[in-house]
Each structure stands twice: as C-alpha cells, then as structure tokens.
Amino acid sequence: MTENLLEVHGLRTEYRSDGRRFTAVDGIDFTVGPGEILGLVGESGSGKSATLRSILGLIKPPGRVEGRILWRGRDIHGLAPSALQRVRGAEIAMIFQDPMTALNPVLTVGQQIRESLAAHTDLSASDRQRRAIELLDLVGIPAAASRLDDYPYQFSGGIRQRAMIAIALAAKPALLLADEPTTALDVTIQDQIIKLIQRLAAELRMSVILVTHDLGVVAESCDRVAVMYAGRIVETAPVATLFRSPRHAYTLGLLQSMPVGRSPRTPLPFIPGAPPRPGDSLNGCAFAARCAFVGDECRHGRPETRHVGLDHMTLCRRAEALPAALEPA
Amino acid sequence: MGYWRFVLRRLLQSAPTFALITVLIFLLVRLLPGDPASAMLGDRATDEAVARINASLGTDLPIASQFLRFLGRLLSGDLGQSQALHVPVTELIGERMPVTLLLAAYAMVLATLISIPLAFLMALYRDRPLDIALRGAFQLGLSMPTFYLGLLFLTVLGAHLRIFPVGGLGRGPVGILYHLFLPALTLALGLAAVITRSLRAAILEVLQADYIDFARAKGLSERVVLGRHVLRNALISTVTLFGINLGQLIGGAVITETVFSLPGVGRLLIDAIFGRDYPVIEGLTMCFAVLVSIIFIVTDLFQAWLDPRVYR
Numbered sequence: 001m002t003e004n005l006l007e008v009h010g011l012r013t014e015y016r017s018d019g020r021r022f023t024a025v026d027g028i029d030f031t032v033g034p035g036e037i038l039g040l041v042g043e044s045g046s047g048k049s050a051t052l053r054s055i056l057g058l059i060k061p062p063g064r065v066e067g068r069i070l071w072r073g074r075d076i077h078g079l080a081p082s083a084l085q086r087v088r089g090a091e092i093a094m095i096f097q098d099p100m101t102a103l104n105p106v107l108t109v110g111q112q113i114r115e116s117l118a119a120h121t122d123l124s125a126s127d128r129q130r131r132a133i134e135l136l137d138l139v140g141i142p143a144a145a146s147r148l149d150d151y152p153y154q155f156s157g158g159i160r161q162r163a164m165i166a167i168a169l170a171a172k173p174a175l176l177l178a179d180e181p182t183t184a185l186d187v188t189i190q191d192q193i194i195k196l197i198q199r200l201a202a203e204l205r206m207s208v209i210l211v212t213h214d215l216g217v218v219a220e221s222c223d224r225v226a227v228m229y230a231g232r233i234v235e236t237a238p239v240a241t242l243f244r245s246p247r248h249a250y251t252l253g254l255l256q257s258m259p260v261g262r263s264p265r266t267p268l269p270f271i272p273g274a275p276p277r278p279g280d281s282l283n284g285c286a287f288a289a290r291c292a293f294v295g296d297e298c299r300h301g302r303p304e305t306r307h308v309g310l311d312h313m314t315l316c317r318r319a320e321a322l323p324a325a326l327e328p329a
Numbered sequence: 330m331g332y333w334r335f336v337l338r339r340l341l342q343s344a345p346t347f348a349l350i351t352v353l354i355f356l357l358v359r360l361l362p363g364d365p366a367s368a369m370l371g372d373r374a375t376d377e378a379v380a381r382i383n384a385s386l387g388t389d390l391p392i393a394s395q396f397l398r399f400l401g402r403l404l405s406g407d408l409g410q411s412q413a414l415h416v417p418v419t420e421l422i423g424e425r426m427p428v429t430l431l432l433a434a435y436a437m438v439l440a441t442l443i444s445i446p447l448a449f450l451m452a453l454y455r456d457r458p459l460d461i462a463l464r465g466a467f468q469l470g471l472s473m474p475t476f477y478l479g480l481l482f483l484t485v486l487g488a489h490l491r492i493f494p495v496g497g498l499g500r501g502p503v504g505i506l507y508h509l510f511l512p513a514l515t516l517a518l519g520l521a522a523v524i525t526r527s528l529r530a531a532i533l534e535v536l537q538a539d540y541i542d543f544a545r546a547k548g549l550s551e552r553v554v555l556g557r558h559v560l561r562n563a564l565i566s567t568v569t570l571f572g573i574n575l576g577q578l579i580g581g582a583v584i585t586e587t588v589f590s591l592p593g594v595g596r597l598l599i600d601a602i603f604g605r606d607y608p609v610i611e612g613l614t615m616c617f618a619v620l621v622s623i624i625f626i627v628t629d630l631f632q633a634w635l636d637p638r639v640y641r
Contacts, residue, residue, distance in 0.1 A: 056546050081551060089548030102539040104558055106565070106636050115557070116547045151637050167547065 110148030572628025
C-alpha cells in the first residue's frame, strides 16, 4: 500500500455555546492516499464540515479540537500560526459551499488569486498576474484575462465556484478539501463543477476530500467513501463495495432512499425519525432509535470499528443481519 | 472606469444641495428676530437713523432684490463687508478658517489613529477584561460634553502638570501640532468613541464571514487577513458614520476653540451672531455648509472605493 498523504486519528471537535459543549466530531479516524478522492457523506449536522475545518485549524475558540492530524507523517494539529500558514493553501486547500459568501466581496478575483501567490511563492508581480490568468483558464473560465479585474458578484454562480477553485489551487496544494462545493449551485451546474474537480484532481495529481450529501455525486466521482452520522464515521469502503454491499444500517437506508433507477411515481423509502441533536447524551449506537435492524446489543456501549472486508470498516454491530448485497434497482 | 463615472455623478448630484444651502442661509438669517440697524444703534436709535442704516446696508430693499444681490456677490467670491468690523468677510474668514480646519483635520486623524487599533483590540479580546474596560471608558467619554472634557484636559494636563500649553498656536509645524494637541484630542475623543463602537461591532460581524475563513484557509498571514480582508469590509459600514460625525465635529470645533482660546472661526461666529452681523453669519454658515457637504461627498466616494458594489 502506498504511503498515506493524510492520516486522521481520534479527531474530536467540540463547539461551545451558552456554556454548553456540543460534540460536532466524535472521535473519527480516516486516511487519504495520494491522488485519491474520498467522499465524506452524511446529513446536515453530521460533522462533515467540522471535520474539514478541524484539519485546517479553522475551528475558533471556544471550539476545541483533539486528536492527531498527520500530514505526510507530521502532526499539523496545534502547529504555530506561521507553520500552519505554510500548510494552508500551499499543501492543503479548501473550498466552501457558497462562493457568494466565501469570496471577499470587495476584492477582485485577480487580487484574491494574487494574494495567495504572494503568500506562498516568490513569483514577481508580473508572473503572479500571468499565473492568475493561467489559473482562471485552468478552471475553464472563458476570456480569463478579461475577468481578473471583476468582482465576485459580477460572476454567475457556476463561474464564481470555478473562480473559488482557481483561488484555492493557486499555490498547487496536494489535497483539496471541498465542502459541499455544489450545494449552492443550480442542478445543471453541479455536474460541471464535480467533473471539473475530478479533472483537476487527475491533471494535478491532487487528492480530494469531497464533502457532500449527494450519494449520486459520490458514486460518480469518488474512489472511497466515508459515511458520517452524528459526528462519527459509521462506515468506510471503496465506492463500488459500499454501493454493492453496505455494512451499516444507516448506509443501507441512505442507498435505499436514492431516487436513481426507480420507476416514477412510486413512493421513495425513507429513514424514519431524525438524527440525535448535538449535545444529546447517547448510550449505544446513535442510529439505534431509527434502525430497522436494531438489536439489544445496539442500545448500550459505544460501537467500535469492525473490519468487514478489504478496506471496509463499519461501526454496525448488526452488519451480518443486513442483506448481503443490494439487488440492483 | 466605473469609479470615475461614479465620482462625476456624485459631484453633479450635489449641485442642487449647494443651491438649496444658498437659499436657506439667505432666508434663515433674515428670519432671525431683530435687524442689524437696531443691533448696531441700540435701543434708543431714532427711526430716521435706523432707516438710514438700512438703506446703506440694502436691508430696506424687497427680499427678492436682496437675494439677487447676495447671489451676485457670492458668485464673484465676495461675501460682503462685516457690518461691525468694516472688513471684507472673506478676509475675516480667510484669517481664521485655516486654524479651524487644521484643528478638525488633526482631530480626525487622531480619532482614526485611536479607533482602528482599539476596535481591533476590543473585537479580538471580545468580552475579556480589556474589552469591557474600554467599553466602560467609551461610555464615560460619550456621556461627557466636549467643553467639559476640554476644561478637564486644560486644567489637569495644562495648568497642573504643565505637559501641554493652555492656549495659543505656537510656531512652526511641530509647535502648532504641539499646541493644538489638547484641543484636537478633546474633539477626537468623542468621535473616536462613536467610531470605535461601530467599528468593533463591524469587525466582529466580518470575522464571522465565510470569506474570512477562506482567506485563512488560503494560508494568508493574520496581518493580511485582518488588515486587508477584515478592515476593509468593516470600514464600509463605519465610513458613513464617520462622515456624519465629522460634520458635527466642525460644530464642536467652534466650542473647543473658545475653551482653548484659539484664533479660529469660533469666536468670530459667536460675536457675529450677537451683533447681527449678517454678512459674517452668512459667510461662515456658507463655509460650514459647503465644508460639511464636501465631507459627505468625500465619505461617499471613499465608501464606494472600499465597496465597488456601491457604484456598479
């Protein structure tokens, strides 16, 4: 097996609000290999975004992060600000859900690219300008040179997301953290952006953690997938394996509620109930209350990671009770 | 470019404002109770004497003719003669206005130098002892009238501790800045209190924005994040407030000049009002009104420069 680029061990992220603590990420482990696209799926509040923010040290006090975040073997959790600045953008970059709010409204796109280049490279001003045009070109923005002096609000949604990707990639990072990059976009544009990220990952030999709640996106673009529920990764597997034989009741529920390949006007299965709220104290499996396969063993104790196949891990203690494989829909 | 078109448009838009200012000033002075002739001659003046003075001043003419004369002189840069001092008004104002302007500009610079760092400190140490103490101090500063603060400085720092001079202008650039420090600080503190509070709130809001997280995620230094991304966005909402308060500061300068016995326009204005010296009142009011309008224009232009969405 090749060396992992990123290894996360026992990551715990807590927010604090009104004196109460909320656990957003509850002790997760995962790895990302070179050139790999890892899908991180789960519903809102499952801890996907908090995971990405924790990796880059973007959790602000009184929020707290614990665990080890090994980047090329070096723990980057708790690095001094100046050392962290050399990792951010240059090694690990991040793009956000809504390019309208994540781009500075009063700086031109060119300025926002050039300042990244200035922070991480020795390029001269004219080289930075040239490189900025190349970057806009790379992400498929037409007439790149003429758009550098435009402000974010002058772009359409899709182009704006492309511009954010160009800004993030300015210093040639080896890992891109993409936090629901298509959620704020029109459906017709979503696919273009996913294809763009796939193409860039391949061309630039860049790894990606793609956070999404769209399993269709995962199936189409990811190598491996980690499913999050209530702050924990409940199942990890290569994409094909996960879609063929999910080993966690929650994953099974998610896959069964996908509308793909179903005949029209048939009711879609859904998972009853709602996920536990952050701050709820949990005994047993967090999914037990909503689970169709629940057994007595699920109601107490903290579920531990189990290996159920090659590169396939689950927290489900009733994995064997699930159907061995999903029949093709 | 878009910005220069905006500048031109904003300048053209202010033409009616200046016209209105002219009319209002002319009318308001004439609505004041009493007339210049009685003010000059006192209670025991005979009717003939009053009529003679009014004829020589032109104040016996119909109001429309008076306005036309006023306008004609205004356009040729002539603000008339002081009725009390018999000197051209432009000369009187020209001698004193630089002091007032310098005082106001000095106060503005001091207020900026005080508020930007303090607002950042307070926002970054939000709800910690430093923030709470400064908020308390500003509350106190805001509730204290300018003239009282001036007297306090004058007594403590001037008369008792003798760190600063208690009046006069001094010589040379350094001397002038030294002599004007206390009055400028007096004026600046009130402005700084308002600006810091507003800027602190704006910084706290901007710090929550996604684009600040994105800027940090790019690996920018905290200096660049705060100095470029946070400050510029936080200033957008504060600049307007700054402009409005700067307008008021010009008024405050008149009081401060009196407290610190500075040879600015403050004393001139007060004497002119008591003496019904119409040309001087008109000239000064005109100057103040134009000055405040210019401040508002500059404020708008600066805000648009900070936030290009304003003019596109």
